[in-house]
Amino acid sequence: MTAGKPDGVSRTGEFEFIAQSLAPLAAGYEGAFGLTDDAALLAMSSGLTVTSDTLVQGVHFRNEDPLDLVARKALRVNVSDLVAMAAKPHAFLLSIVWPETVAADDQMRFVDGLAADAHQYSMPLIGGDTVRGGDRLVITITAFGEVERPLRRSGARPGDRVFVSGTIGDGWLGLHADDLDLPDPVRNVLKDRYMLPQPPVALIEALRATATAGLDVSDGLAADADHLSTTSGAGIDLQLASVPVSAAARQWLVKQANQTDAMVSLITGGDDYEMLFCVADHQVDQMMSAAIDVRIDVTEIGLICDGSGVRVFDEKGDIVQILKTGFTHF
Structure with a gap:
C-alpha cells in the first residue's frame, strides 16, 4: 500500500474534473465554450459575458489577511477573468459564507474594501446571498462583462x-x-x-x-x-x-x-x-x-x-x- 489520499477521496485533478465531469453539462450551450475559457457568453447575441471565482479562507487567502484587502482581491480576480475575454467590467453578484465567529468590525472592513473596488472598476453589486456557518470565510463572486466578440484561448496560430x-x-x-x-x-x-x-x-x-x-x-x-x-x-x-x-x-x-x-x-x-x-x-x-x-x-x-x-x-x-x-x- 502506498501513501496518498484516503480510500474514497477523489484523485482527479482540477482540469480533468472539469473536462470529464462538468463540461458535458455545458453541451449544447454555445457560449459556454466547453468550459475551456476564463468566462462564458450568456447568449451569443447578448454582448454579456460571465465568470465566477470562489476564494476560501486558508486556501486562497490566509487567516490573518485583512478582510478589506481580501474583498478587493476577490473582485479583482474576477475582473482579471473579464479582461482575459476582452470584456469591460459591468456588474457583479456576491455570495458569502461568514464563519460563526466573525466580528461585526471585520464584516464592515470587508464591505469597505469591496465598495472601494466596486467604485474603482465601475461595477455595482446587483445581488447575491449571505449566510453564516462553519469555521472559515468563503467568498464567491460572479462578475459580468460587456463584449461583442470575446477573446478566447483557442485562436492562436503558428507564427503568432x-x-x-x-x-x-x-x-x-x-x-x-x-x-x-x-x-x-x-x-x-x-x-x-x-x-x-x-x-x-x-x-x-x-x-x-x-x-x-x-x-x-x-x-x-x-x-x-x-x-x-x-x-x-x-x-x-x-x-x-x-x-x-x-x-x-x-x-x-x-x-x-x-x-x-x-x-x-x-x-x-x-x-x-x-x-x-x-x-x-x-x-x-x-x-x-x-x-x-x-x-x-x-x-x-x-x-x-x-x-x-x-x-x-x-x-x-x-x-x-x-x-x-x-x-x-x-
Whole structure:
C-alpha cells in the first residue's frame, strides 16, 4: 500500500474534473465554450459575458489577511477573468459564507474594501446571498462583462507572437515575503502585489483590436501557457530570459544560487493576474502602440509554433525542465 489520499477521496485533478465531469453539462450551450475559457457568453447575441471565482479562507487567502484587502482581491480576480475575454467590467453578484465567529468590525472592513473596488472598476453589486456557518470565510463572486466578440484561448496560430503584460512572479514572492531575505520596503511591495493584483483593464481595447488568443495568468505563466496551447491546438516556445520581472523581484533573484531555477519558481508560482496573449505578426506594431497609449507594459516572450505543449528555453537555447507548471485547486 502506498501513501496518498484516503480510500474514497477523489484523485482527479482540477482540469480533468472539469473536462470529464462538468463540461458535458455545458453541451449544447454555445457560449459556454466547453468550459475551456476564463468566462462564458450568456447568449451569443447578448454582448454579456460571465465568470465566477470562489476564494476560501486558508486556501486562497490566509487567516490573518485583512478582510478589506481580501474583498478587493476577490473582485479583482474576477475582473482579471473579464479582461482575459476582452470584456469591460459591468456588474457583479456576491455570495458569502461568514464563519460563526466573525466580528461585526471585520464584516464592515470587508464591505469597505469591496465598495472601494466596486467604485474603482465601475461595477455595482446587483445581488447575491449571505449566510453564516462553519469555521472559515468563503467568498464567491460572479462578475459580468460587456463584449461583442470575446477573446478566447483557442485562436492562436503558428507564427503568432506571444506577449505578457506587467511583470511575473511578484504575487508568488508576496505570498512568501515574510520568509524572504529582503529589506522591509521591498517585501511590502511584493505583499501588495499579492494582496492587490492589478488586472490590466486599460489593455482591453488593444486586445479587442489585435489579439488572436489570450487568458489571464493566475495559475502560473507556464501552466497558463499550457492551457492556451492545449485549447488552440498549437505549441508555444517561451524564452525564460525574456519574461519580465519587477525591480523588487530582481532583488530576490540576485540572491539565488541558481538563476534558472529561481526564474522557474517565478513562472510557476501563480497569483500574477496579468494577461498572456498572442498577436499576429502584422498587428504587433498596432498593439504595442496601443499599449503605450494606455501606459501598460507588455513584453514579447515567445512564439506560437506547430506541434503541441510548451517549451521553455534558457539563454543558451537549452530546454528548461519544469516538473510542476503551476497552481491547481485540487
